Amino acid sequence: xxxxxxxxxxxxxxxxxxxxxxxxxxxxxxxxxxxxxxxxxxxxxxxxxxxxxxxxxxxxxxxxxxxxxxxxxxxxxxxxxxxxxxxxxxxxxxxx
Numbered sequence: 001x002x003x004x005x006x007x008x009x010x011x012x013x014x015x016x017x018x019x020x021x022x023x024x025x026x027x028x029x030x031x032x033x034x035x036x037x038x039x040x041x042x043x044x045x046x047x048x049x050x051x052x053x054x055x056x057x058x059x060x061x062x063x064x065x066x067x068x069x070x071x072x073x074x075x076x077x078x079x080x081x082x083x084x085x086x087x088x089x090x091x092x093x094x095x096x
Contacts, residue, residue, distance in 0.1 A: 018065075022072045024052055 031045030056069055064074055071080035 018068055019072075021052070021056060021069045025049060025070060026072070028052070 028045040028049035031041045032049070035042040035045065053070075057066070061069070067074050067077035067080075071077040
């Protein structure tokens with residue numbers, strides 16, 4: 001899905017790819033949250049989220065661009081990156 005030729009460096013001028021990336025990440029996390037412990041969708045959601053996150057972060061985007069891709073909009077970034085007062089990855093670790 002994410003190839004080396006994927007262009008992500010101008011997300012501010014290309015809101016459609018940004019929205020698509022956000023939707024993919026959001027659906028991955030929904031699968032992780034909603035699936036039972038032994039459901040393969042949980043593992044697949046985590047793997048897809050991991051690969052997509054690494055590819056996105058490897059592009060050296062500006063901070064606001066990262067917030068837009070992961071949270072959908074800057075105003076929602078605190079809610080995305082912090083869950084229950086702790087970073088989201090601490091919460092995700094409890095799900096596995």
